[in-house]
Amino acid sequence: xxxxxxxxxxxxxxxxxxxxxxxxxxxxxxxxxxxxxxxxxxxxxxxxxxxxxxxxxxxxxxxxxxxxxxxxxxxxxxxxxxxxxxxxxxxxxxxxxxxxxxxxxxxxxxxxxxxxxxxxxxxxxxxxxxxxxxxxxxxxxxxxxxxxxxxxxxxxxxxxxxxxxxxxxxxxxxxxxxxxxxxxxxxxxxxxxxxxxxxxxxxxxxxxxxxxxxxxxxxxxxxxxxxxxxxxxxxxxxxxxxxxxxxxxxxxxxxxxxxxxxxxxxxxxxxxxxxxxxxxxxxxxxxxxxxxxxxxxxxxxxxxxxxxxxxxxxxxxxxxxxxxxxxxxxxxxxxxxxxxxxxxxxxxxxxxxxxxxxxxxxxxxxxxxxxxxxxxx
Numbered sequence: 001x002x003x004x005x006x007x008x009x010x011x012x013x014x015x016x017x018x019x020x021x022x023x024x025x026x027x028x029x030x031x032x033x034x035x036x037x038x039x040x041x042x043x044x045x046x047x048x049x050x051x052x053x054x055x056x057x058x059x060x061x062x063x064x065x066x067x068x069x070x071x072x073x074x075x076x077x078x079x080x081x082x083x084x085x086x087x088x089x090x091x092x093x094x095x096x097x098x099x100x101x102x103x104x105x106x107x108x109x110x111x112x113x114x115x116x117x118x119x120x121x122x123x124x125x126x127x128x129x130x131x132x133x134x135x136x137x138x139x140x141x142x143x144x145x146x147x148x149x150x151x152x153x154x155x156x157x158x159x160x161x162x163x164x165x166x167x168x169x170x171x172x173x174x175x176x177x178x179x180x181x182x183x184x185x186x187x188x189x190x191x192x193x194x195x196x197x198x199x200x201x202x203x204x205x206x207x208x209x210x211x212x213x214x215x216x217x218x219x220x221x222x223x224x225x226x227x228x229x230x231x232x233x234x235x236x237x238x239x240x241x242x243x244x245x246x247x248x249x250x251x252x253x254x255x256x257x258x259x260x261x262x263x264x265x266x267x268x269x270x271x272x273x274x275x276x277x278x279x280x281x282x283x284x285x286x287x288x289x290x291x292x293x294x295x296x297x298x299x300x301x302x303x304x305x306x307x308x309x310x311x312x313x314x315x316x317x318x319x320x321x322x323x324x325x326x327x328x329x330x331x332x333x334x335x336x337x338x339x340x341x342x343x344x345x346x347x348x349x350x351x352x353x354x355x356x357x358x359x360x361x362x363x364x365x366x367x368x369x370x371x372x373x374x375x376x377x
Contacts, residue, residue, distance in 0.1 A: 003033035005084035005106075009093050013285050014261040015177045016090070021056060022176075022357055026365035028055040035082050037061060039093055075100045086372050088112055088149075095141045102144040108372050111142065112149040112173065116303055117162040118280040139163050147371055149173035151283045152304030158282075171371055173364065175283055176357040180265040180292055192295070194334065195226050198271035200264060200286040201278075203234035203255075208277035208300065210240055214323035215277075217247045219331060226252055226334070228275075231267055233258045269293040272340065273333050279320050281305050288355045291347035296340060298329050308355075314347040 004027055008020050017038070024034035036058045049060040061074075075097065079087075086108035087101040094111045101109045117135065142148060142163050148170045150156035156172060159165040197216075203209050209230055216228055230240065230253065237255060244253040259267065268274055274290035276299035283304045290297050291308075297315035299305045311317040316329040333340055352359065 003082065003084045004086045004088065005035050005037060005082060007037040007089040007093060007097050009039055015285055018178055019176050019357060022361050023365060024056040025054050026361055035059065072100055076104060079104050090114060095138065098141050098145050109145045110147045110149060111145045113155055113159060114151050115282045116155060116158045116280055135162065151175050152307050154304040155282045175285055176355055176360055177288055177292060178357045192270055192272050194272050195223060196271050197228040197273055197275055198231060198267055199228060199275045200231045200268065202232045203230060203237045203240055205236060206278060206280050208279045210243060211277040211321060211323050211326060212275050213240060213244050213247065213249065213253060215327040215330060216249055216252055218323060218327040220252065223334060228253050229267060230255045231259055231264060265293055268295050271295055273298055273330065277326060278302055284308065288351055291351040294344040294348040296333060296343035296347055314350050315343055
């Protein structure tokens, strides 16, 4: 029986690992062997830890295995050992590995694409040169792939327009997340604080935390006790912290750093509203996770975010790079308890209807089998 080999980056969102693992378990239940090759920042080059969970073989490897010629020798041995008919890789590690899968003649080669081409515009000094080289390389890699999964319609459109990926080669494949409220007692939801905002996610230019800090400065005269938790690490954390201090917001802005996934859900549940002021976003897991605990979301109307929530229903959509519009919508929710209650209920409903892992996993497993089955025959 042919099998599936998934390669993922452990440093991505914890829910990404859970999602892939659940897909593997679903495929195993259908009689297809599955192996997960998980790359970590930590660990020695020579180490390869293997563990079987619910019929899925999980192999932890160091990211150093992706380097130069050693990666080919390692991957060649891995493929020869498991002989998968289908290889699926996500995010940046997919690009070198898909090329290796093409060389090794794995019949079905799938890229699970999560980012937009504008992703590379943020955080680099020489954007245009880097972007040109990256685009050329990715165009070649997408030609080597037999199928491409796009996590949002925005990503799918971007792949079509920027990298010329044929429409019949792509499939829409949303991120899913476990329901944090599914098991009573696992997540205790406190009464949300009426003057508390959370901004979850890595702190760097693309995520737009500086825009939120400017919006808080506009709100402070009317809401002096307003607090914002920036939950995440990242290279722009010192810059944002310094900006908050210069604007007199040192007591209003709290930078908690990286926190445990379960703790993140608790912090989201305690907040009156979650703010996602991104400049570019392929999907945004933190939007659906905030909705999962019933916290309304105010987010930039960019990339795949408008596909996740409807303006005025689960929260608000605002133009990117616009602290005035962001401050206006935050004030509207802070002053409207009934509005917040209504949006909270709708956010929770939308999550269950569209992004709950338990509810939608079977259809994703079937879809995965359907668009890779032509290779089996």
